[in-house]
Amino acid sequence: MAYPDDLLSPSEHVVIHKHPHWKMLLLPVFLLLVVVAACAFLASLVSGQSWGGIAQIAIVVIGVVLVMWLTLTPVIRWRTTHFIVTSDRVMAREGVLKRTGLDIPLSRINSVRFEHSLLDRVLGCGTLIIESASDEPLEFDDIPNVERVHSLLYREVNDNPDDDYRPGAVADGRA
Template sequence: MAYPDDLLSSGEHVVIHRHPHWKVLIFPVFWLLVVVALGTYLAGLVADQSWASIALVALAVVGAVLVLWLTVAPLVRWRTTHFTLTSDRVMYREGVFKRTGLDIPLARVNSVRFEHSFVDRLLGCGTLVIESASDEPLEFDDIPSVEKVHTMLYREVNDNPGDDYHPGVVDGRA
């Protein structure tokens, strides 16, 4: 899914648009399987009881609440989290009901680095750390293909004609 063009300024284009890595969905899927298996097992235990209809309704309600809380909410959170690199800025948006956003102009980016553990390397994701004019470095966790994103961001920062740093240029002369 492409990033909405109405959020971009004129002349700005999307270089990379990512959701968090799919690894953040492992536990929600695990909990879905646990809730369904446990609910099925408990439904089988109470099926022959005289009070089975009340117990089955209670199990269905509890199961639905657990699935919404442990599986659907993280899935929606994953789907509504965006890391976007454009020709002018880095944008990070997250949230469903309380939406938060962060924009970093490329001219303000001082350095970019990435970190990933052995498991992250196997899965192809990692943490992108951007140091800008702000006080603390900003960390973006679970970025898919973090090394590629790091390279593209570094290229965009160095190719950005709006910044003040141009290697090899002294006093406006090459």
Template structure:
């Protein structure tokens, strides 16, 4: 899904648009499967009882609460979290009811780092760390293909025509 063009500047283009890595949905999926299995087992267990309809309603209500709270919450959070790299800035948008966002102009970025442990490397995710001009470094967790995103961001920073440093130009000859 492309990022809405009406939120971009006139000469701004999306370079990459990502949701968090699917690994953040692993445990909610496990909980969903366990909840369905436990609910089916308990429903079968009480099926021969005279009060089975009440038990089925209670089992269904508890399963529904667990699924909404532990499964749908993270799924909606995953779906409504956007990491967008454009030709002018890095944007992060999160939330449904309360929407938060951060924009970091390319000209304000001092350094870009990434970090990923063994598990992150196995699933292809990691943490992107962006240090801007006057703020503490910002860490964005669960970025898919973090090394690729890191290299794209680094390339965009160094290709900025308004930047004081241009690769291939010497400091003395460039004014």
């Protein structure tokens, strides 16, 4: 899902648009399986009882509420969380009912670094840390391909057409 172009300035374009890494969906999917298995087990236990019909309805209702709370909510949160790098700024957006956003102009970014654990390296994600004019660095967790995003963001921050280093430019006469 591309970021809406009508929210960008006329000369601005999206360089990269990411959702958090899919690893944040592992626990909700596991919980979905546990809830479904537990509900099926409990429903089979009460099926032979005289009050089993009402108990099965209660189990299904509780199961649906748990699935919505433990699985559907994190999936929607994942889907509505965006990390966007444009030609002018870095943006982070999240939320459905309560929408929050953060914009950092590229000109205010002092440094960009990333961290990832062994598991993050295996899964191909990590934490992007942006130091700007604010007091403390901003951390964006679970960024997919964090090294590539780091490199792209670094190039965007330091992209100045007046001082671009182009190794073949002098030999080609483009200097």
